[in-house]
Amino acid sequence: MTNSETRPLLQWSAAMAMSGTIGAVVLESGAAAPAVAFARCFVGGALLVIWCFARGWLPAWRPSKRDLGLAVLGGLFLVGNWVLLFASYALSSISVSTVVYHTQPLILVGLAAAFLGEKVAKSHLVRAAIAFGGVALISLSAHGEDGKPVQLAGIGLALGAAVLYAGASFVAKQLKHVRPHLLAAVQTTVGALVLAPLLLVTPLPTNPQGLLWLVLLGTVHTALMYVLMYASIGKLPTTTVALLSYLYPVVAVLVDIAFYGHRPTWPEALGMLAVLAAALSPQRGGQSKGNAKVSRATDPCGTRTPARRS
Known part of the structure; x- marks a missing residue:
């Protein structure tokens, strides 16, 4: 494997591993879901705006009213998805919420x-039936930290987050001509503006430790993660992206x-495997060659990722 192949592989792998630790952060x-989502939008969005300015993309962007409207709509879906997902962690568990959340590719179709x-x-249709059968199995058998069955409300919130995520991805499909970094910057800025009033009800943590976790979420798990994904996904084969x-x-x-x-109980583990196998398996057809590059895929943050641009 050449260096040109190794670097995007490591970048995409690092981004996916970062995604897996978001629930813990x-x-x-210790903050409420709206406050966490605001912090992610505010910190991550500010850094993405700076990045786009530094690369010259933002000053040169002249969006039409339609594009700007769709970007704002996608931003509302995206931040709503984050609020529901973050809220679901406390009502179910990180693993249960994350796996149920991965039904979103099927919802997008x-x-x-x-x-x-x-x-x-x-x-x-077969994959969708298997995935949602897995969700039902998880709902009936999953247990939380205290050994008690997880709250169905948590699973419901994760499914709601998946629907909003799919909605954000669907909107992004209409903006294939917009550089994803710009789209992410706009969406997170919209999210910060929309969520700011909610801080009156669900304020940010007052302790330094809680604030540091939120800064980590915005810098590493948002800005850096987006940059790593967009720098790598267009250079990797579709099968590699799906596997990683x-x-x-x-x-x-x-x-x-x-x-x-x-x-996890055995039925819960079986349900998780069913969801992941159905939702994350690459679709047949389309790009058949093993070295085909991802050109119009949706990434784990709900925005469209193009092939590499010079």
């Missing part, structure tokens, strides 16, 4: 079929087990 901050008229293959995407839920489950005492 959210819980350790459903949205594309409903609103864009795209055909849904029989294989997708498993790092996100796998790391989340391992963190939950190692640091929060979560012990």
